[in-house]
Structures are given as structure tokens and as C-alpha cells.
Amino acid sequence: MIQVKNLSKEFKLSKQKRKEMGDEFKDVKIFKAVDNISFECSPGKIFGLIGPNGAGKTTTLRMIATMLKPTSGSISISGFDTMHNAQEVRKQIGFMTGQTALYDRLTPTEMVKYISDLHGIDHNTFEKRKNELFSSLDMTSFAERRIGQLSTGMKQKTSIVRTIIHDPPVMIFDEPTSGLDIMTSRAIMDLIRRCKEEGKTVIFSTHRMGEINQVCDDIAIIFGGKLFCNDPLEKFKAEMTKDNFEDEFIVRIEEA
Amino acid sequence: MKSLIIAKKEILDLTRDRRTLMFMFGFPLLFMPLFFIGGMSYVKQAQEKAVEKNLKIVIYGGEYAPEINKAFSDISDITILNDINKDSIENYIQEELIDAAIYIDKNYQIAISNNKQAQLQLQFKGTDSFGVTQERISRIIKNVEKEIIKNRAKDLQLDINILTAFNFKILNVASEKEIIGKSAGGYLPYFLILLGFMGALYPALDLGAGEKERGTLETLLSSPASRLDIVIGKVIVVTLSALASSLSAIIGIFLSFKANPQIPTQMISLFDDIINVTTILTVFSLIIPICVFFASILLAISIYAKSFKEAQTISAPFQFLIIIPVLLTLLPGTELNAYTALVPILNVSLATKEVIAGSITTFYMIEVFLSLFAYAGLSIMWCVYSFNQEGTIFRN
Numbered sequence: 001m002i003q004v005k006n007l008s009k010e011f012k013l014s015k016q017k018r019k020e021m022g023d024e025f026k027d028v029k030i031f032k033a034v035d036n037i038s039f040e041c042s043p044g045k046i047f048g049l050i051g052p053n054g055a056g057k058t059t060t061l062r063m064i065a066t067m068l069k070p071t072s073g074s075i076s077i078s079g080f081d082t083m084h085n086a087q088e089v090r091k092q093i094g095f096m097t098g099q100t101a102l103y104d105r106l107t108p109t110e111m112v113k114y115i116s117d118l119h120g121i122d123h124n125t126f127e128k129r130k131n132e133l134f135s136s137l138d139m140t141s142f143a144e145r146r147i148g149q150l151s152t153g154m155k156q157k158t159s160i161v162r163t164i165i166h167d168p169p170v171m172i173f174d175e176p177t178s179g180l181d182i183m184t185s186r187a188i189m190d191l192i193r194r195c196k197e198e199g200k201t202v203i204f205s206t207h208r209m210g211e212i213n214q215v216c217d218d219i220a221i222i223f224g225g226k227l228f229c230n231d232p233l234e235k236f237k238a239e240m241t242k243d244n245f246e247d248e249f250i251v252r253i254e255e256a
Numbered sequence: 257m258k259s260l261i262i263a264k265k266e267i268l269d270l271t272r273d274r275r276t277l278m279f280m281f282g283f284p285l286l287f288m289p290l291f292f293i294g295g296m297s298y299v300k301q302a303q304e305k306a307v308e309k310n311l312k313i314v315i316y317g318g319e320y321a322p323e324i325n326k327a328f329s330d331i332s333d334i335t336i337l338n339d340i341n342k343d344s345i346e347n348y349i350q351e352e353l354i355d356a357a358i359y360i361d362k363n364y365q366i367a368i369s370n371n372k373q374a375q376l377q378l379q380f381k382g383t384d385s386f387g388v389t390q391e392r393i394s395r396i397i398k399n400v401e402k403e404i405i406k407n408r409a410k411d412l413q414l415d416i417n418i419l420t421a422f423n424f425k426i427l428n429v430a431s432e433k434e435i436i437g438k439s440a441g442g443y444l445p446y447f448l449i450l451l452g453f454m455g456a457l458y459p460a461l462d463l464g465a466g467e468k469e470r471g472t473l474e475t476l477l478s479s480p481a482s483r484l485d486i487v488i489g490k491v492i493v494v495t496l497s498a499l500a501s502s503l504s505a506i507i508g509i510f511l512s513f514k515a516n517p518q519i520p521t522q523m524i525s526l527f528d529d530i531i532n533v534t535t536i537l538t539v540f541s542l543i544i545p546i547c548v549f550f551a552s553i554l555l556a557i558s559i560y561a562k563s564f565k566e567a568q569t570i571s572a573p574f575q576f577l578i579i580i581p582v583l584l585t586l587l588p589g590t591e592l593n594a595y596t597a598l599v600p601i602l603n604v605s606l607a608t609k610e611v612i613a614g615s616i617t618t619f620y621m622i623e624v625f626l627s628l629f630a631y632a633g634l635s636i637m638w639c640v641y642s643f644n645q646e647g648t649i650f651r652n
Binding site for chain 2: 011012062065066067068069086087090091093095097101102103104105106110114115117118119120146162172
């Protein structure tokens with residue numbers, strides 16, 4: 001369960017940064033990346049956070065994963081507050097981004113063992129879970145090869161196992177398919193569905209509307225740090241004034 | 257505990273990287289023997305060459321001083337050339353076609369006969385190897401002069417000792433170990449500190465900026481490891497890498513001395529006396545906190561940088577900054593005192609020098625250790641602070 005209440009995040013902008021961001025931000029010293037948002041993600045459901053680049057998706061997910069501290073508001077993960085029980089929160093989550101963030105000089109087994117050890121999983125449990133995941137994803141043949149020598153697909157499979165080796169109840173996916181080919185993207189989407197089937201709480205950010213339609217139960221549109229829509233997907237679909245998701249999304253953003 | 261898991265993984269990761277292994281072991285182990293054996297043999301060869309070289313000289317006014325002319329003619333490896341115009345001699349010497357010119361005043365004989373000073377002049381190019389030309393020629397001239405003084409004393413019926421007022425004996429209370437320690441001992445910390453820094457540099461950049469660049473930092477930050485665990489784990493590995501590099505340098509120096517046939521046995525036994533287990537352990541105990549200091553500072557820089565390349569650029573001035581205090585150690589007059597014992601890097605260099613010379617006092621040793629631990633602690637705190645700064649860790 002993820003409960004986000006009145007969450008805000010501000011960043012101080014340096015002169016250099018203001019220059020890089022263009023004339024619009026010339027006099028903006030404090031940038032509000034997330035502005036007073038609230039939502040809930042329930043177990044066994046997939047919550048889609050949709051928004052264009054720079055809308056505040058990654059900042060929100062990083063705050064949920066305790067990497068960033070909120071300026072105000074609160075986040076609770078499985079009953080643990082991210083500000084006061086950050087370490088407990090991190091034990092509850094699996095975090096995955098679009099980049100295959102792995103160590104090239106380790107093997108998939110070593111990579112997964114490292115994360116497992118950091119989560120304090122005992123050796124027998126690790127072996128059992130690793131064997132299950134490696135065989136279900138058909139990874140046994142390359143389990144002892146260096147990650148640097150693996151194909152993108154093999155790396156992504158390793159990344160999947162790395163994310164779920166500790167069987168977290170909450171899964172955070174930050175644009176997990178960004179930059180990936182169709183086959184690899186499909187593997188990720190399968191993982192997201194599987195997490196839902198296992199009763200996990202899933203939050204999934206993307207700017208690909210098609211993916212939202214494929215897997216999400218609830219959706220929220222974020223733009224300029226503000227949340228504009230926070231509804232079940234079916235309600236969103238019923239209220240659509242346009243024929244497709246892309247057009248509807250643009251209309252909603254323009255209205256905002 | 258989590259920091260040890262991180263350290264274990266980083267060691268596994270780094271030891272699979274050829275570049276790191278090269279910096280940690282290969283470079284110091286190859287560089288030291290190359291520096292000592294190669295360098296010493298080059299110096300020896302150059303010196304021998306300069307000593308054995310056939311000198312070409314011109315003597316102007318040789319007819320006024322036949323004894324000088326004869327003294328040079330009698331030496332087989334000196335060739336006296338004639339017919340070189342005085343106006344062009346400087347060019348010949350500049351171009352190293354002629355090694356030296358000796359000018360003898362036309363009143364030479366009158367001065368010598370009247371017990372006066374005769375005027376002689378030596379012209380040479382002072383950039384030659386080790387000043388051997390000047391030394392060889394001056395020695396011959398001095399021998400002729402000694403003979404003249406002896407004859408003068410005899411003619412005046414004087415005891416030759418009248419010309420030397422003192423029988424000045426010099427007694428040095430410093431042991432050979434102390435002399436070597438205070439002079440050559442300054443070079444050991446030079447290598448240990450510089451190679452320690454170099455050993456820390458690449459792993460620090462890889463473990464901070466490298467992790468950011470590869471996108472693995474988020475994986476680590478979303479794990480239950482706290483920022484302190486992450487910093488401690490990484491500092492342990494970078495420190496070990498720096499120490500491995502320093503240790504390899506010591507082994508390199510040791511092997512260079514043992515395997516170099518050009519080093520006299522007496523020197524080797526003195527070396528064995530200086531480089532014993534206690535000295536190595538004491539020097540190493542000084543190197544450990546300075547390596548922690550390097551590791552923490554480099555990691556903090558590395559985590560601030562957006563990329564590996566930027567981390568390299570930011571850390572470049574630090575390479576010069578650490579050379580300055582190390583070089584100060586080599587200057588005469590820089591001694592370990594209550595103030596220098598507080599200056600990081602310089603205190604390690606000076607204390608190492610004193611340890612090798614066997615003249616370190618307990619007070620300064622404690623002061624150096626306390627200041628080193630304080631710097632190491634402060635640098636770790638700064639590194640942890642940097643890892644906790646959102647603007648640093650997610651700087652892009």
C-alpha cells in the first residue's frame with residue numbers, strides 16, 4: 001500500500017541551472033517539481049502515473065523510494081513513513097528504471113546475490129528464490145557470465161530478478177520500458193502484470209499511453225508538478241472526449 | 257555489516273578491472289624497479305662515461321708555463337689541441353667540440369718566481385655531466401700548484417704545515433642510518449603518498465561518478481543500505497586500493513635494492529638496517545589514515561561529478577595540491593615540529609623521514625597520529641554529507 005498525502009518537493013535553482021532552463025525560469029529561484037499531490041496505490045492493483053518529461057514523475061517516485069526527501073507532505077509505504085522509517089521502507093520496495101542499471105563486471109548470480117545480501121536475505125532463501133526466478137526467466141545458461149558480455153534482453157532479465165529477488169510487496173517502475181525494444185519492453189510489462197497477480201502494490205510511471213491501457217487499474221495525470229486526474233482507468237475511459245488516449249491526454253493537459 | 261557487503265562487492269568488481277589492477281599493483285611494482293634500477297644504472301653509466309671521456313682542451317699561453325703543459329700532456333685521456341683561434345674558442349666550447357680552454361697569463365713565470373700569484377683561467381661549459389670536466393682539469397692544476405708551493409716552502413726553509421693553520425677533523429655524531437633517513441628518507445614518503453593517492457584515484461572515480469554514470473547508484477540508494485553504510489563500504493575499498501598501491505611501492509623499492517647488482521653490499525646491509533619490520537609497520541600506520549583521507553575526499557568529489565570525465569577534471573588540481581607538501585619535505589630546513597605535525601600530508605612525509613632516521617619523538621608521533629585521525633574523520637564526515645546532499649547525488 002502506498003499513501004501519498006499533500007506531497008511537495010522544491011529545488012533551489014542555481015544561476016547556471018536557471019540559464020539552462022531558459023528565459024521562463026530566469027527569475028525562478030525555487031522550482032516546485034511536485035506541488036501538493038495526494039494519491040493512494042492499493043495492493044493487487046497497478047497505479048499508472050502519466051505525464052510528459054519533466055512533469056514530476058521521477059521526483060515523486062524517488063521520494064516514494066526515499067532517495068529524495070519531501071519538502072512537505074508525507075508518504076507511507078506498507079505503514080512505514082518514508083521520512084522516519086526510510087530503511088524499513090526500502091526493505092518493502094523494488095525499484096526499477098528504464099536503464100539497465102547493472103554492474104558489468106559481475107555475473108547475474110553475483111549481481112542478484114549482492115542485492116539479496118543488502119536486503120538481509122539468508123542464503124537458503126536466496127538460493128531457492130534465485131533458482132525459481134532464473135528458471136522461469138530462462139536465465140540459467142548465462143547466470144555465470146559477466147553482465148558486460150550479455151545482450152540487452154539478458155541484462156533486462158537480470159534487472160528484473162535484481163528488482164524482485166527480495167519479494168517486495170511494493171514495486172516502483174520509473175519509465176521501465178524507456179529506450180527498450182519491443183521484446184524487452186514486453187518482458188517488463190509481463191513482470192508488471194505478474195506483480196499484480198502476486199498481490200503487490202505497483203506504481204508505474206510512463207508517458208506511453210498504450211502501456212497505461214494495457215496494464216493499469218488506476219491512473220493519475222501529473223503535469224507541472226500538479227496532479228490533474230486521479231481515477232480508476234475505467235472511469236477515465238468513460239469520461240474521454242477524444243477517440244484515443246494520446247489525444248485525450250493532450251486535451252487534459254491543455255485544460256490544466 | 258551492510259558496509260562490508262558493499263565493500264566485498266566493490267572489491268570483487270574492482271579486481272576484475274585491469275585498469276584498477278594496473279594502478280594498484282602493476283604500476284608501483286614496475287615503476288619502482290624501473291626508477292631505481294634503471295635510474296641508478298643510467299646515472300652510473302653517465303658518470304663513468306664523463307670520467308672516462310677523452311677531454312679535448314686548448315691551452316693558451318702554455319709556453320709560459322711548461323709544467324702545466326707537461327702535466328696535461330702526460331695524461332693519456334686528455335688531448336691538447338693547438339691552432340684554435342681565441343676569438344672562436346667560445347663557440348667551439350658552446351658546441352661541445354672542445355671541452356675546455358685554459359688561459360695562462362704571459363707574466364706567469366715572473367709571478368711564480370717572485371712567490372706571487374699567477375693568473376690562470378679555465379673556460380668550459382658548465383652543463384656537462386656532473387661537473388666532471390671542471391673537476392678533472394682543476395685536479396691537475398691543483399697538483400701542479402701543490403708542487404710549486406712545496407718548492408717555495410723548501411726555498412724559504414718553511415715547514416709545509418705553516419700553510420695549513422688547522423688540522424681540522426670532522427666528527428659526525430649522526431649514524432649512517434640517521435643521515436640516510438634525513439636525506440634519502442624524504443623520498444620514501446614521496447613515493448608512498450603519491451602512489452597511495454594514485455591507487456585511490458581511479459577506484460574512487462569508478463565507485464562514485466562511475467556508479468552515477470552507469471545508473472547503478474539508484475539501485476544502491478533504493479536498497480536498505482543507509483548512506484553511511486554506502487560511504488563506509490566505498491571508503492574501505494578505496495583506502496585498501498590506496499594501501500595496496502603504497503605496499504606495492506614498498507615491495508618495488510625492496511626488490512629494486514635486492515635485485516640491483518650495482519648497489520654495494522655495504523649499502524644493502526644499511527638498507528636492511530633501515531627497512532625493517534618495525535619501520536615498515538610504523539610507516540604504514542601513518543599511511544593508513546592519510547589513505548582514508550584521500551579516499552574520502554576523492555569519493556566526495558567523485559559523487560559530486562556528473563560523469564567520470566568531470567570527476568577526472570575536478571580531481572586533477574588535487575594531484576598538484578598533494579605534491580606541494582610532499583615536495584616541501586625534500587627541502588632542507590623543513591622539520592617536524594608542533595606546527596608541521598598538524599599539516600596533512602606534510603606531517604606524514606616528515607614523520608616518515610624521522611621514523612626512517614630513527615629520530616622520531618613520542619610527542620610528535622602522537623600529535624601526527626591525532627591530527628591524521630582528525631583529518632580522516634572530518635573527510636569521512638564530509639563524504640557522508642556529500643552523499644546525503646540531494647543536489648550532489650542527483651546533480652545533472
